[in-house]
Amino acid sequence: MTEFFKRKKIELGIDLNDVQKKAVVQTEGPLLLLACPGSGKTTTMIMRIGYLIEEKKVNPNRIKAITFSRASAQDMAERFKRFFPDSTPVGFSTIHSLAFKIARTYLEKTGTTYELIEGQARQKINKSFLLKGIYKEVHKDDCTDDELSSLSTFISSIKNKMLLPEKWESLKGPVDKAGLIAKKYEQYKSQQVGHLLLDFDDMLTIAEEALRLDEDLCDQFRMKYDYLLTDESQDTSFVQHRIVEHLASRHGNVCVVADDDQSIYTWRGAEPDYLLNFKSVYPDAQVLMMERNYRSSKEIVETTAKFIKRNKNRYPKDMYTENASVAPITIKQLDDPKRQLEYVTYELLGETNLNEVAILFRNNSSSTRYVSELHRRGIPFYMKDADDKFFTHWIVEDILNFMRLSFNTERKDVFSKIIMKMNLFVSNNMLREFNSANTTGNVFDAFAQTIELRTNQVQKLTEYKTIYESIPDQRPAQVIRIIRNELGYEAGLRSRAEKFGFRIDHLLGILDTLEEIASQVRTMVEFATRLKELEEAVQNAKYNPAENAVTLSTLHSAKGLEFRRVFMIDLQNGIIPSEDDESDVRLLEEARRLFYVGMTRAKQNLELLSYRNDEGKTKEDSKFLNEIRGLLLKPTKVANDSEKIPTSKLGVPINMSGIGDVAGLPVGTNIRHRVFGIGKIISIQDDKITIQFDKMEKVLDLETILKYRILERIV
Structure with missing residues (x-):
């Protein structure tokens, strides 16, 4: 065992820490490996597979590594080849690819023919066409692209959660009668006896059904692999977890790699609670936590580690780093979206290595104005998820x-x-x-x-x-x-x-x-032409990007990436968190995880940007942004009941009913100041707070305001 790590250190320059080594050698039985951002999980997974092959003499064909996306599968396969060039390739694939093999075998065995209605270049019929027709049948009206997209996601989610069709109509959907449309959609796909129309999610549900009901077929696939490994398991749906359970039931050798703090796809059917209840499924499971972050600076790691702890539904992890301090996290509140755009643009003009910089946002609609300005100024950009739907x-x-x-x-x-x-x-x-x-x-x-x-x-x-x-x-x-x-x-x-x-x-x-x-x-002719130019620019930015280009990405699509400098933009209440997020504790925790994912993409420089006005309307900073502000302030000691009530330097007792946390001071809040009376918070910028009192505006020291609880909220 020790020789393996010594040899790889010499051959590859890889020196694993103690927890990573444990994850490599803990090969027998179920293992839940919780990997914090930047903790080297991919390297650890590849080393674990290499250890099985070189030290335990496992046939590479008996190992199955399941990834979240095709790109991840390809990346892991390439890394494995670099690390272990003399080894027979290991099977790296997506869960959908594996499920399709199982489903296809099952359907052929039962004599059922099928036709794919998703993911094919040439299709006689496709999922979108079907849903549009059924929507019109139910509502007597055409559905919009937004409705079609949300309806498709809804149907995918309920199938991934393995909800029974008889319950679908009672579910709250994104459009009226979404459950009824979903039922009609499924009925249409199976109306021809002995023939099925299959979408991507059907591959999963049919594969799970086959493994559950057909013991011989289940044995056929169970006997293929002695070791299973799943990556990004926090984004795995219930039906996907069940497929893995079936395949691992003979030997129990399954390594599940995940980070519950980065689960951001529950709207697509992901089940982060499955990880929290992992030992109820695998009672003998070992749980290891990779908590050391190799990616980010000391400032970023310490702040984000504290920030995510505000979520309650999570494993108690303590992310840390031995990296040095680089630069403070920057928080800027600009006047309006235009000023925010100008600020980011001018900062990019001063950057030499644009490929080390990213602009992250929650909604893809935010990207279009940046695309327009970057294109106008000749700043090359890469679109992680091209928003050609805008046009x-x-x-x-x-x-x-x-x-x-x-x-x-x-x-x-x-x-x-x-x-x-x-x-x-x-x-x-x-x-x-x-x-x-x-x-x-x-x-x-x-x-x-x-x-x-x-x-x-x-x-x-x-x-x-x-x-x-x-x-x-x-x-x-x-x-x-x-x-x-x-x-x-x-x-x-x-x-x-x-x-x-x-x-x-x-x-x-x-x-x-x-x-x-x-x-x-x-x-107006130039306007129409400009829209066409931008649509083409977006396509080029996704498929033929310049070598040195800034990355534009949603927070969701940025997961797994890293950049020297990150701008997170549009950090407003109503966007992140959204109104829907605020209405549900579980959604709010997922929104906080999404914010956390964005921050942990940065290696050295992290800039959190918001604006105070939009089209004449006052905007509030994201509550998450205010939480970060609070964490960046020096901690102050609050007296408990047994201690003397603290006083200011002037001997004035601190008002214990006053506001002591920056999260309690969102922009737009009406407050009362001890001396200046009633006012309204206009902005919070770095260590200053601006308040409008009657006929005067005051800029005050934020730390003092909080430390001595000088402001009271007016309800």
Whole structure:
């Protein structure tokens, strides 16, 4: 055993710590390996496999390593080849790939034919097509891309959780009657006797069913492997865990590598609680914790380790590092999103090695304005998850159609696409009647003359006709403002959001981004051309990125990556955590884990950015950002009941009812100051707090404010 580690240190320069060595040699029986960020888990896993082969003389074909993604499987296979070039390759694969082999064997055995409706270049029928048709059948209306995406995720989640179909209709879904649509979708896929339509999740559910019900088939696959290893198991769903359980039931030699603090995919069916209850499934399991972080600076590791401990539903880990201090974590509150964008852009202009820098955000919609500015300035960027859906979003198409009509107000086809978006309360029957009528001339006049309308509707149409006469003389950004406000689009959008459960802040954010892009061009034709350029730039940034490019990524997609410098942007309440997160303790803990994942991507420089205003509305910093502020302040001692009540240097007793934690001072809070009276918190920047009192604004020392509890909240 010792010789193995000595040999690898000489051959590869790898010197494992004591816990990593234990993880390598603990090969028999179940093992849960909890690996903190930057703790060298991939190296440890590869060394464990090499140890099995070189020291325990295990046939490489008898080892199965299961990863979360195809990229991870490829990365591990390449690393194994570098570490152990003389060894026979080991089977590295995704759980879906393994499940498909099992499912295919089962279906062939039962004489069932199948057709894949996901992941194929050429498909007669696909999942999206089916769901759109069923949605229209149920709702008598077309579904949007957002609804389709959320519906697909919902169906995937309930299947991964192995929820019984008879319970689906009672579940709360992202769209009305989501459970009914899910049932109809499954019924349609199996309506042909002896033939199935299969999506990715069916591979998992059928594989689990096969292993559970067909003992001979289960033995066939159980006997293939003597050792199983699963990576990123905090993101593994219940059905995936069950497949592994079946395969490990003969020998119990399963190593589950995970970090419950990085579980961020429960919305997709991941089961982090499975890890917490690991010993109920594997009573003899050993649990090891890899707590040393090799990636990040002392400041980043110590702060993030304290931050994640605010979650309760987790293993008690103490992440630490022996790395040196590099630079303090930077927290900046900018005036508005535009100033935030300008700050990041100018910082990037000063960077030489852009490939060591990342901009991380929660929602992909945040990336578009950065794409536009980086592209305009010639700063190369790489899109970890290209948001080309932005450019095909129905709101983008609506805005372009509003503009198209201004070039020719006799175009009945374009008018028909936007008339119901003008907050005129026009019905589908009215629109069908208009389209079937033989009309010519200005569409606003023709509609009013053809359809029986209320007086206020006729008045609005007349106003809209006049507005359209002025549009060709306006710049694109002004045209979008006219569409939003004077043509009733934003009001109609709010009504649609309320009716269908859309997130209005997300939809308005798309409009804001379009307006920002439009402000950079002079004509509507240039605006349409600019959108096409940016769509192509996003595609190039994903598939043909420049060698030295800054990375743009969602927090979810950044997991597993690392950068010298990280900007986390848009750190506002309502975004992270979202309103939904705030309503559920479990969701709030997952949002905190997501924030933690973002921070732990940084090796040396971490910048946490927010803004105080957006479109004239005051914005509150993320509660997580305020928690970090509190952790970065020097700890202060609070008296307990048996100690003397502390006083300030002036001898004034500390108000124990006052606020002693920065988390209790979100921007916008109304407070009372001992001396200046009632005020409102305007901003918190580094060690200063700005408060507006009646007719004066005061900038005060934050540490003093908290230490002596000078402020009280006004309810």
